[in-house]
Amino acid sequence: xxxxxxxxxxxxxxxxxxxxxxxxxxxxxxxxxxxxxxxxxxxxxxxxxxxxxxxxxxxxxxxxxxxxxxxxxxxxxxxxxxxxxxxxxxxxxxxxxxxxxxxxxxxxxxxxxxxxxxxxxxxxxxxxxxxxxxxxxxxxxxxxxxxxxxxxxxxxxxxxxxxxxxxxxxxxxxxxxxxxxxxxxxxxxxxxxxxxxxxxxxxxxxxxxxxxx
Numbered sequence: 655x656x657x658x659x660x661x662x663x664x665x666x667x668x669x670x671x672x673x674x675x676x677x678x679x680x681x682x683x684x685x686x687x688x689x690x691x692x693x694x695x696x697x698x699x700x701x702x703x704x705x706x707x708x709x710x711x712x713x714x715x716x717x718x719x720x721x722x723x724x725x726x727x728x729x730x731x732x733x734x735x736x737x738x739x740x741x742x743x744x745x746x747x748x749x750x751x752x753x754x755x756x757x758x759x760x761x762x763x764x765x766x767x768x769x770x771x772x773x774x775x776x777x778x779x780x781x782x783x784x785x786x787x788x789x790x791x792x793x794x795x796x797x798x799x800x801x802x803x804x805x806x807x808x809x810x811x812x813x814x815x816x817x818x819x820x821x822x823x824x825x826x827x828x829x830x831x832x833x834x835x836x837x838x839x840x841x842x843x844x845x846x847x848x849x850x851x852x853x854x855x856x857x858x859x860x861x862x863x864x865x866x867x
Contacts, residue, residue, distance in 0.1 A: 663688070671737035675729045688717070689726050693741055697722055699827035700745045704753070706824075706848075706855045714749060721748030812854045820847040 665689055666674065677685035697718035705711045725744035729737050810818055816837075823833040830848070834841045 659684075670730045672729075675726060675731070675737055678726050679729075686723075686726055689737075690722060691825060693722055693738075694719075695827040696738070696742060697745055697827075698829075699825065700742065700749060702825055702827065706850075706852050708856060709752075714752070715751050717748050718745045721745035724748070724864075809851075809855055812857075813851065817847050817851055817854075820844055821851055824848060 660677060662684060666677070666685055669677075669685075671689065671692070674685040674689050692821075697715060701709075701711070701714035701718045704714050721744040722741055725737070725741040728744075729740050731737075810821070812822060819837060823836060828836070828851060830841045830844045833844045837844070
């Protein structure tokens, strides 16, 4: 039985996303689990800009996973361009819903946060970031790495060379352990760098001295 399951997993791993979605929609739990595992890093990538801007990393990741599951269960290859695009829209839409909800509760840190990969730096994020976010179509907010780099230029000027390297890996969705291996440092050293980056991002957001497009 165990070998049969392993054989099934190996066979399913060879299938494209769209085929796995069809199996998942038909009740195939293994196919669903494989898709979730395949796109877990995408969830982290989508959630991390919000974490750096003041959100809770674990909560945001969990909400992003809810969006991913929604994508797996609702994807229709005849209507959507690709599963990855649809999944990213669903993940970001879920994260934006969290921000809209937090905007109604001033005790929540995300009430004053904005995404670092969408153009919300054009005005004061403390007064209009969450409102713009609530009105924006998630499909219009898919990651644009060149634009992201431009928006982060003000923050990067405040980072050490090591912190800038960590930020690049972090926004790409790597775990602290994976980043530590890439830069030959301890996970604790990487985590400390992330916390320093968060503090610098917070100061940048609060100062209103933000890079323009």
